[in-house]
Amino acid sequence: MSLSSAKLIWQRTSPLAVVFFLLNSIRQLITNGLPALAVGVAAFASAGSTAKSWMLTGLLVLVLLSTVGAILNWIRFRFCVNDDKVLVRSGVLKREELTVEFGRIQNISIREPIYMRPFGLALLSIDTAGSGKKEIVLGGIRKHIALQLRKTILSTTKAAPVVPLEETENSDDKSLLLSRDVKDIVIYGLTVNFVLWLLIAVGAFFGAFDVAENFFTWLGNYIQIEDVEAAVEKAGGIIGAALVMILVLLVIFLLLPLISVAGALVRHYGYRLHVEGETYRKNSGLLTRHDESMKRHKIQAMVLKQNFVARLFKRTNMQLRIASAGSGRENGQLPTGPKTTFLVPVLDDVELTKLVPEFLPGCDFSHVQFSRINRRRFSLVIIGWAVLPPLILVSGVLGLVINWMFLLLLPVGLALAWIIVSQIWSKSGYGVVGNYGFIRHGFLGVEVTVFPLYKVQRVDIRQTPGQCRKKLAHLAIHLASHSLSISYVREQDARQFRDLALYLVESSNRAWY
Amino acid sequence: MTFVNLQIELSELPDADDLVMEPMAESYVREVKAQLLIIFIPVLIASVFPFLLTQIALLLAIPAVLLLLATLISRLAIKKALVKGVALRDFDVAYRSGLFWRKTVIVAFNRVQHVEVSSGPLQRKFGLATIKFFTAGGSSVDLKVDGLSAERAEQMRAFIADKIDESTRQ
Secondary structure (H helix, E strand, O other): OOHHHHOOOOEEOOOOHHHHHHHHHHHHHHHHOHHHHHHHHHHHHHOOHHHHHHHHHHHHHHHHHHHHHHHHHHHHOEEEEOOOEEEEEEOOOOOEEEEEEHHHEEEEEEEEOOOOHHHOEEEEEEEEOOOOOOOEEEEEEEHHHHHHHHHHHHHHOOOOOOOOOOOOOOOOHHHEEEEOOHHHHHHHHHHHOHHHHHHHHHHHHOOOHHHHHHHHHHHHHHOOHHHHHHHHHHHHHHHHHHHHHHHHHHHHHHHHHHHHHHHHHHHHOOOEEEEEOOEEEEEEOOOOEEEEEEEHHHEEEEEEEEOHHHHHOOOEEEEEEEOOOOOEOOOOEOOOOHHHEEEEEEEOHHHHHHHHHHHOOOOOHHHOOOEOOOHHHHHHHHHHHHHHHHHHHHHHHHHHHOOHHHHHHHHHHHHHHHHHHHHHHHHOEEEEEOOEEEEEEEOOOEEEEEEEHHHOOEEEEEEOHHHHHOOEEEEEEEOOOOEEEEEEEEHHHHHHHHHHHHHHHHHOOOOOO | OOEEOOOOOHHHOOOHHHOOOEEOOHHHHHHHHHHHHHHHHHHHHHHHHHHHHHOOHHHHHHHHHHHHHHHHHHHHHHHHHHHOEEEEOOOEEEEEEOOOOEEEEEEEHHHEEEEEEEOOHHHHHOOEEEEEEEEOOOOOOOOEEEEEEHHHHHHHHHHHHHHHHHHHHO
8 A cells, every 4th residue: 555545545553453552541541540450459359259259340341341442442543644744533432633744743653562563563653842732653554654654754844855764674784873782781771770779779778677677577478477487597596587688688689670671671672773864763672673763953952871880881871852742831840751762872982972963963072161060159058958957956856865976967967968969069060062052960970961052942040149149040941852950050151151042042043843 | 161162252142131121010019919918808807806706815916927927928029029020132032030039031032832911800900911931842831921011911922923923934
């Protein structure tokens, strides 16, 4: 079936899309109704046998209903591709018609879920810009049609040179920009959830003992605590118990990165990034192949992340941020989903210097000189207002009530706070090279955001009374993808940064999208 | 701060803080006062009731303290209303606000997605309107000015709509 014959004709997706709709509704049910689900499971476990059979019937009815719903959804779902827009009609109870012009489209991705692969079907999702429109997902269309559709949409996008896209998956090596092997992906898996497992590790040692205890009590009840106790007794009483505890913690610490690595492998296995003219395409995935495309001029910002683990490996993760659908006003939150970021994982320094100007033409990353924020004010305000009062309160109360030794908490806490604040200070910075702005933040790692100044949407400068006196300011830069801010900047710098950005926005008539 | 490899001279840039800000409409202060009265009068009346019911003189301290607080808050609110300023330049709109915590927001016309003018019942009584500018992107709050006279807000909306058209035509 060729695309030209599909024009203005309303089409259906493949019947297999029923599975897609069903999975979608299950996912929604789980994410929205998790507490209810937990209550349900608990009720089921404690219910008598008649109640159990009733519940099972209810569950069966629910499954049947969602299947019928999925089938109805599929019947109602029709789409049509015009010369310059995609139209979608959908909805069972509430009919909906969506029109998306090609020029508004930010990002197109093609996925091949494992249940569609044997049938040569794919899932095409279209992400739009701006005023809170939804994302369109065409689940279950023939793969070559999906590829062709993408080609049509990308080639008609505004002001872009028409570059023929290859039909086939295996592009030639000329267009290959980057590929990642298993080792790289494993490193990525280790770097990505670092904060999470650090928090868990810290949490297990401080404060979260209650939670851990409850958990182990529950676990103990579950696996017949008497047996374990007997085993522990045999192993040597309290020391044995401590050993078991340490063992369990160790297993958890080893397991978490392992899970993270496995997740990274599933999502990013066989990562390949191609460039064709202005269009970037990446392919990855172990079970579900993901095929995402993005145009260079859609990039709003580049985030270079290097956390503690990545630093050990001397690698940097690059995220390209795109304006997202439904972001901002409606949700009132920053768009941070995977759809709004285009990942280029674990780059070494050579790859980084090669790829930064590739995505941001003319960006001279190596020449950036970061200006520091005001150390004295930053440290004094953070420690004086946020750290000192609770520290005095806690150490004072504990010192007077329990033991004077607790008063030592004060200097120790202050020293710790000083080290942390100094670390954060040393990582904060801002700078401008050519037409690009740079903002750096960090604590153990660093995160540098690079953005074309002419893509700035709005600039705020804020000053507290103290900052006013010391000629310092808080600079907030709002991009279509996300917002950035930096505090305790010299007032003059903040103004110059803003005036330069505004000048570039206003003097160039280049579109930001 | 060091700017590297710039294509223009920084000193030639217009400094947005040199702007002459246009204050809010005269009736705006009256509207703020009306708002304050609407909030405080019922509260003050209610605060006398404990005394009336129990006849304990000490309870008169409640309305006294509240009155003091109300005057203080009202003073600050009125001052805050007077500090607000908005300025239209050739290519952007600037808004300054805040008595202690000062804030300047600037939005370029060619980044404005749409403009909205609205006025509530109290605002209509005082001939005022609120103008809101929406840009694309992740921030939930865009530029919002709520003390303009209805005509001025409408004028501004028309002016900016014109500018947006201009920039899209190019």
